[in-house]
Amino acid sequence: NAVHVNLSAGDYGYISQAADATVKSGGLTSFASFSHSRSEGYKENTDFDMTNAFLQLRYDSKLFGALNLQSGYQDKGFGAYGFYSAAYPDEYEQTRTFFASLSSEKKIGNFTLLPKIYWRQHHDRFELFRAFENAPIWYTQHNYHQTDVVGATLTGSYLSAWGKTSTGIDFRSEHI
Secondary structure: OEEEEEEEEEEOOEEEEEEEEEEEOOOOEEEEEEEEEEEEOOOOOOEEEEEEEEEEEEEEOOOOOOEEEEEEEEEEEEEEOOOOOOOOOOOEEEEEEEEEEEEEEEEEOEEEEEEEEEEEEEEEEOOOOOHHOOOOOOOOOEEOOOOOOOOEEEEEEEEOOOOEEEEEEEEEEEEO
């Protein structure tokens, strides 16, 4: 069992806070973390604001083996001064990502079974002209994308004197 906390600050309005904790109780191990950092940037349009959160639960079950559940979130906004185009240096981007997965690892003698299901969703907003400031008449909207990935895998492996033999199947759906 442990808890960690980190606070830091620096030039250009930089500040960062982070905390994580691990707790073990019986067959359950829990880990959670959270962090946030931001800065005004070392020059115009190099600011950022970023938040991360993560949770992992692991449970050792006699019936199902080692069960592992994890989920996370990230929100990141940043001034992209000239990163995408030197002609338009006032760009801005914000991304948000969510993910979750559930997996198991069950060993039966020399055979191991590994099922997993997962989901990831990503949002991206790109502004060629940040907040439409100084935007020409032809620039009428920002660029938005959302990507979803959902999948399941099943892998089996057998350990013998000759080595490890594995086979599996993977189903995946991607949507933009």
